[in-house]
Amino acid sequence: MSRMVLPLRALVVQAALAAVVLACSGPPDAASSGEEPLGRQEGTALATRVVGYFPTWAGDVNTIPYDRLTHINYAFVVPTAQGGLTGPSGTDARLRSLVTAAHARGVKVLIAVGGWNDGNDSGFESLAANAGTRTAFVNNLVNYVNAAGLDGVDIDWEYPDPGASAQNYAALIRELGAAMRSRGKLLTAAVVANGYYGEGIPTSTFADFDFLNIMAYDGGQPHSTYDYAVQSLNYWKGRGLPASKAVLGVPFYGRSPSSYVGYADLVARDSQAPYKDNVGDVYYNGIATIQAKTRLGLQQGGGVMIWELTQDTRNDTSLLLAIFNAAQGGGGATRYRIVNKSSGRCLDINGPSTADGATIHQWACHTGASQQWVLEPTDSGYVRIVSQYSGKVLDVRDVSTADGAGLQQWTWSNGGNQQFRTVATSGGFHRIEARHSGKVLDVTTCGTSANGTVIQQWTWSNNDCQQFRLEAQ
Known part of the structure; x- marks a missing residue:
């Protein structure tokens, strides 16, 4: 599934944009610029949410392109059956460095709780089923957020089942939402794209969340097509989630029948990888598809979410750069x-x-x-x-x-x-x-x-x- 804890490891460069503009106003050979990629100019800001997951096990907090993001979800801490938390503590030096660097650039940081965890959601199932352990979990998260100076919590329970599990989920989110709101903090969640497990998120919880991160990947054939993104947004909005709370997830990795491959690794294999959506039997989202999905998330939802930041390149082929340039100014391309x-x-x-x-x-x-x-x-x-x-x-x-x-x-x-x-x-x-x-x-x-x-x-x-x-x- 989507948020696997695997060590897999915004529009295009100005030259590429120039190619479009000049092609519409002069001979094509005029579009041969070799200029640097566009970046955020002084005083500008993203007009939509761009939420990036940053893993606890990979990456350097000093190389994150903070100016291309609005939110960072630090992934993960994992709940215990008693409502405790395992993983990096709220005083973890790496987390504190991330928070300091992000806040200096106006970017919010949340702690992501859960993840795929090899499909083991027993901690969530147990703690949510009991009022005492729910309260312990909420109190532990409040203390964690305060210790790290965080802006909120992102719940990534994969996945509550429809029925009793869903009702326990609703009780947990209601209590956690109240605790976060009373402290001026955010509460978000990562949710499945659509289908059976979607019903494990009761509609009553929509009011408790600031927004939902829709994991519109690892589904469909091939994985994470544009059509799948449309279907995913339509599913959640069709259930009553306000469009402003529907954040469209995009992958920074590819999938074959037998493996996951980070986007940066695909570009290292094939210099044309940024301009297509598959390298052999590995399917992913190249620049053009990421552009289209960003525009979709901007026009039909509440922004875009990324799993995960360390899988990107750090040059003009960057997918985060593609997202940033599409989102900047709120309108995307002309x-x-x-x-x-x-x-x-x-x-x-x-x-x-x-x-x-x-x-x-x-x-x-x-x-x-x-x-x-x-x-x-x-x-x-x-x-x-x-x-x-x-x-x-x-x-x-x-x-x-x-x-x-x-x-x-x-x-x-x-x-x-x-x-x-x-x-x-x-x-x-x-x-x-x-x-x-x-x-x-x-x-x-x-x-x-x-x-x-x-x-x-x-x-x-x-x-x-x-x-x-x-x-x-």
Whole structure:
């Protein structure tokens, strides 16, 4: 499961962002900058929660990019059946150093309690079932928080079962929430993405928590897709959790059928790892997917959470840098309407639909999300064009290189038929070239302004049906 205690070991660099901006305003060869990654400028702040777990068994507190975070959860201490705590104490020197460094940069620190612990949640089960041990546990946590100068507690019980266990969980959280609130401290929890164990978190507890960290990974095939993130947020919000309390978890590691591999290790294996979502049979979230999930967490939830910080790189391929740049300022990347020069109509999803295979056509321009697209850098000046309605990307059907192949939306798979570059023509218009074919986006019946006319790819012939204006929204 997600928060395994294993020693596995924010958007893109400014150069990559420049590639998008310049591709929308000039020839692609203008985007060859080699500048340093973007970082937080003096006086700026993140406009959403970015919660990072930092393990007790790995990492250096002096190398954490504090300015790219809002909260750090120090993981873990483990409860005993009597309501005690095992693990580093509240006076632990490493923890105190972490708190001092984080507070100097305005970052809150919480103690994370529990974790996967080899699937052994017997300590939680026992202490929560008895009023006396619940009170002892709460008092021990209050003392721990005070001793370490912490900002609160993150409960990571994996997992309370529906039924009696869930009711004991609710009683424990009610008491712990009251103790934290009365002291001006936070109470959060890590929760399963969806399914049976989700019902082990009663809806009555939602009011006791400041927010929930949704572990939207280690589920689905392959693990931690964008669709799985959408399903996870929808599950919790569908149960009544306010969107502002739904923090979307993202992984800084990959999974194969037999192993877990940290993102930094994957980048060491394959220099192109940041720009895709698998290395062999190991699946993970590269920069583009992390960007899309950050935007999802910002727009549909209360921020993003990371398991875990020490698995990241420390250069321009950093996933935390990707998250930071997407979250900074609250809006993520610019959304565009893509307007055809000949018809004045906008690129639009038929339906509109969220399904793979939905046709891309032209339609009278409006302000709906089915006509809003974000250009997210992949590599070498190319971008993927992501729908803000569905989270799917623009895709040439059947990976065809033929004239007349239709455009559709599809789940991101890092294909060349899902990557494009915009090349300026004149008057603020561009041709939009598919990477795999070199063909450009084209309105099938040139000269028509009819709604529903399908978009295809075609050999560039410099006509108005093949030119588009990107209108920032």
